[in-house]
Amino acid sequence: MAVQSSFDPQAFRAALGTFTTGVTIITTQAEDGSPIGITANSFNSVSLNPPLVLWSLAKKARSLPVFTNGRHWNVHVLSAEQEALSGRFATQGEDKFAEVELDSGVSEAPLLQDCTARFQCRTAFQYEGGDHVIFVGEVLAFDHNERPPLAFQSGQYALATRKPRNELRLATTPPPPDCSYTEDLLGYLLGRAHYQMLNALRRLLNNQQLDEHAFFILSVLCIRDRLTLDEINAFVSYTGHSASLASMRFLEGQKLVARELNGEDTRYVLTADGREASLQELALAKAVEEDVSDKLGAGDAMALKVLLKRLIAASDPGLPDLWAPR
Incomplete structure (x- = not known):
């Protein structure tokens, strides 16, 4: 790793950015009663007894006089669903509190809803900190919940995922002779996770007299109707299975799919029964997902999806986008 021999402010900023932080919104009330709020990631704990926290604000910030002269402020640790709210409070020149629901707190400082944690504070100390002012606050009240927090790392929003020490086998033992296959191989991990979830879905689909291949076809037609056989296959080819005339005739026989003739083109549409069957299958797939998500936890499940x-984007061979507008 290269060591910076001369001080470069931009490189220093980039190095600081490698430290992953949470994202907070700090709020207070101005003397005229107007609400003030800014996005900050400089929040940190100071002391448990007495309960103290700190954050810092640039001296050039327009809101600095309000926080300097004010007595109370609230720290909101944002949840992963509040990325848009973070962006709003980081932007100047708009009504940040428009249509934002607030709770009542111990002071008049605005108290936002649906955050991962909230700390209602009274200023205890203010310190000069170079080009920032450091605010240390006494925590008067706080609350928190299980919503996964929003994180910030190297200039981008991020999601935090847990790494339990005793839950995972990290494949530290050497592989057998003449074999470099380990449990950490990405293909193995993806494949095993896929087939385990698919097996759970398959057992549920068996009660519907449909297999996962029919599930893929009906799902595609539920999202994008009136497709030719070639168009259907363009969307399902990544599964390793192809829709054939025989499979489409089977679905027709089940009255789940109907044909539309348009010149030389044959297009397939879902019937009312087909749409109902597709929605039932989707409910089964969501049940499997919810079971796994409950075991992972909401934050880890969200991070996994990202x-x-x-x-998918990195390995996409050029498949058409099923959800793209026509």
Whole structure:
């Protein structure tokens, strides 16, 4: 790792950015009664007894006089669903509190809802800190819940995921001779997770007299109707299965799919029974997902989805976007 021999402010900022933090909104009330709020990631704990926390604000910030002269302020640790709210309070020149629901607190400082944690504070000390002012507050009241928190790392929003020490086998033992296959191989991890969830779904689908291949076809037609056989296959080819005329005739026989003839084109549409069957299958798939999500926890499940979306984008061979507007 290269060591900076001369001080470069931009490099220093980038180095500081590697420290992952939470994202907070700090609120107070101005003397004229107007609500004030800013996004900050400089929040930190100071003391448990007495209960003290701190955060810092740039001296050039327009809201500095309000916080300097004020007595009370609230720290809101944002949940992963509040990324848009973070962006709003980081922007100047708009009514940040428009249509934002507030709770009543111990002071007149605005108290936002649906956060991962909230700390209602009274200023205890203020310190000069270079180009910032450091505010240390006594915590008068606080609350928290199980919502996964929003994180910030290297200039981007992030999601935190747990790494339990005793829950995972990290494949530290060497592989057998002449074999480099380990439990940490991404393909193995993805494949095993996929087939375990698919097996759980398959057992539920067996009660519907449909298999997962029919589930894929009906799901595609539920999202985008009136497709040719080639168009259906363009959307399901990643599964390793292809929709055939025989499989479409089977679904027709089950009165789940109907054909529309348009010149030389044959297009397939869902019947009312087909749409109902697709919605029932989706409910089964969501039940499997909810069971896994409950075991992972909401934060880890959300982080997993983000990583899988990035992996899909990185490995996409050029499949059409099923959800793209026509």
